[in-house]
Amino acid sequence: MRQYAGFGSAAETNQRFLALLEAGQTGLSVAFDLPTQMGLDSDHPMAAGEVGKVGVAIDTIHDMRTLFDGIPLGDVTTSMTINATAPMLLLLYQLVAEEQGADLSTLGGTIQNDILKEYVARGTYIYPPVPSMRLVTDVFAYCGRHLPSWNTISISGYHIREAGSTATQEIAYTLANALAYVEAAQVAGLDVDDFAPRLSFFWNSHNHFFEEVAKFRAARRLWADLMRNRVGAENPQSWRMRFHTQTAGSSLTAQQPHNNVVRTTVQAMAAVLGGTQSLHTNSFDEALGLPTEEAARLALRTQQILANESGLTDSVDPFAGSYLLEWLTDEIAEAASSIIADIDALGGAVGAIEAGFMQAGIEDAAFAHARGVDEGDVVVVGVNAYTDEGGSSVETLKQDPAIELEQVARLGAVRAGRDDVGPLLDAVAAAASTETNVMEPIKAALAAGASVGEVADSLRSVFGSY
Secondary structure: OOOEOOOHHHHHHHHHHHHHHHHOOOEEEEEEEEHOOOOOOOOOOOOOOOOOOOOEEOOHHHHHHHHHHOOOOOOOOOEOOOOOOOHHHHHHHHHHHHHOOOOOOHHHHHHHHOHHHHHHHHHHOOOHHHHHHHHHHHHHHHHHHHOOOOOOOEEOOOHHHHHHOHHHHHHHHHHHHHHHHHHHHHHHHHHHHHHHHEEEEEEOOOOOHHHHHHHHHHHHHHHHHHHHHHHHOOHHHHOOOEEEEEOOOOHOOOOOOOOHHHHHHHHHHHHHHHHHHHHHHOOOOOOOOOOOHHHHHHHHHHHHHHHHOOOHHHHHOOOOHHHHHHHHHHHHHHHHHHHHHHHHHHOOOHHHHHHHHHHHHHHHHHHHEEEEEEOOOOOOOOEEEEOOOOOOOOOOOOOHHHHHHHHHHHHHHHHHHHOOOOHHHHHHHHHHOOOOOHHHHHHHHHHHOOHHHHHHHHHHHOOOOO
16 A cells, blocks of 8 residues: 655655554655656756645755655665656665665665656656667666666556546557567667566556456456567566556546545545556545645545455456456457557557657547536536535645745755765766666766756756757
8 A cells, every 4th residue: 555645845745654654554655846857956947836846856865865764765665756867766765775774685666767658648758759768778777787676667557547548548558658668678688587577557547447447457468468479578477467556636526525535436446456456546635736644544544444344355356257347358458459559550659659649549538538528428526417506625735835945945055065076977978978877877976966957967968858
């Protein structure tokens, strides 16, 4: 059980993490603010007004130390939703784990590190697709040598669905992206059976209960078939689809927000019955703002009730043999395979992205859904049916504007107190300009106090911006 959390400063988020662990959470999931995701330091002009807004601001190793103060990293697993700057955040985490004396051979967690879906659905990319793919495979190779228990990528359908895709598009586009990563790693000289067992997936669980269960079943079936018969993986561990699921943020409504508790529960049940290995349940107030501590606790209790009182986890694939679920699974798998074939015809995921194929598919699906809601064909309780007069009385979390000023001041103090990191940043750029794996030079720069934004700028100087 894990809850996605991160807001304001590292110190504030640390307190939320400690509270969630005290409440019975067994893993941590970090949300980073937009400047951190985009490789912009908190004092960058483009970061103004966004520091700590939708996640925690992490500029240097000092912030990472604060984020995990009092939390033994050798005893927890941590998922980090980070993509373009994934190498930097992973290395900062490793550095703090080393300082704590953690055993790196068993250090557990996941970085999202899924850059292709950023071009399709989210937009937090920095570099062009080809060098971005090179960073992904550099992470694969580095973790194979130094962090063998770490999940090197979480290939995400979640954000594709949040952007408006259908269930079938979610798995088709995501599996096409996954194939692109596998093939890129093979081209880079990695053996598929060495890295594939550490691949993981991240799915959305939406409102249509039976369709969602069938979607998870179809995705597992398709991935096993693709890895065996297309990629040629021989290790059965390479065929497994290990996945995390989050309930659908886009389904939450600001109107009658307590209805979202029911939506989240139904979505969580679909994920469990579809075979998810880990789960995040959204807080009911997320359509209004960052979750309050009370709302986050209720979301966690929802998971705990399902896990301990419902009996949902007592059987493996409990819907196997159901006429409806088997038919739905077959239909979704067949439709997704057809879409993957269309993507292959465009040269694979990168070619399809550059041609705008996936983006257009999502836009069409999102428009159809929005029109359905507007015209009443798609019922959303509390929005276009069973509405109430008046607004919400739910208390929302308010962020102190001083947090940004304090974060900028902390970054300035780090820069003033460190040795010259220029030569180390030059080494990052030199590695990026050759075939050298960039992870070791980045780690050295970060250990010396270089910021995430400075490392990102070194890579920009070689890769360019996109």
